[in-house]
Amino acid sequence: MLTDNRYGKAENRVVRFYKENARHEIRDVNVTTTLRGDFEAAYTEGDQRQVLPTDTQKNTAFAFAKKVGLDTVEDYAIALARHFHETVEPVSSARVDVESYGWQRVSINGAEHDHTWVRQGPEVRIVAVTAADAGTWLIGGIKDLVLLKSTGSEFADFLVDEYTTLAPTNDRVLATSLDVHWRFAEIDGVDWDEVFAGIRATLLELFATTYSRALQQTLYAMGTAVLERFPMLAEIRLSAPNKHHFDYDLDRFDIENKGEVFWAADRPYGSIHATLQRADAPDAGTAWSA
Secondary structure, X not given: OXXXXXXXXXXXXXXXXXXOOOOOEEEEEEEEEEEEEOOHHHHHOOOOOOOOOHHHHHHHHHHHHHHOOOOOHHHHHHHXXXXXXXXXXXXXXXXXXXXXXXXXXXXXXXXXXXXXXXXXXXXXXXXXXXXXXXXXXXXEEEEEEEEEEOOOEOEOOOOOOOOOOOOOEOOOOEEEEEEEXXXXXOOOOOOHHHHHHHHHHHHHHHHHHOOEOOHHHHHHHHHHHHHHHOOOEEEEEEEEEEOOEEEOOOHHHOOOOOOOOEEEOOOOOEEEEEEEEOOOOOOOOOOOOX
């Protein structure tokens, strides 16, 4: 039996410039569309009469970059998802995922250039909108937000067994590449850019100022602060690889290492996740269905 199906056009790289005057603006996004609906015959019989081509979805993503615009990726994604859901008869739900890449203006002699930028990174702003018969859901987020602090973290008094070799430490480097997704309880009247900037600032603040006894505790503190400060959110999900930094053994070279030289190990790594939700959060519906 065919128990599930969906299809779409993945990773449409759309770049939109605004050239109303000499000072141009840039929006650089990666758009993925996913449709669910009455498409079973396409799989079981090869019948394409209900299938909107993925090439059409691609063209629509580019057309909406002009028709709707990319002033905010959230409004763009909402419009695109609702278009597929409301105008394509077989579609029961449409999801639009957008990654937004940051660009910073080049400065020359202290003055910002009107039409030249340098790519920021690696962090990426993300949005996922699902439009369905039951409503519209929006998830915002940020991924690959690389953070590190050189002290203010420990890991000790943990469970041990016959295979435990890790030594406890009361002073360690804490580093991660943070992926965070937050679900909005409401999407009307939201200042998307202001909320995103505020959530990002909160994440940075709590990572820096929370004395961490474990990365788990840090994630909980970050998620709690975000939900407290932004009442329009229903839920937040945090994922954080623990990017381990180990003191490098310099004793063998008769060099004293006072917690100053580290080996940054890329793998294996601890994989830490946390989900926090308001007690009165509205139902998520299909918001998290990729």
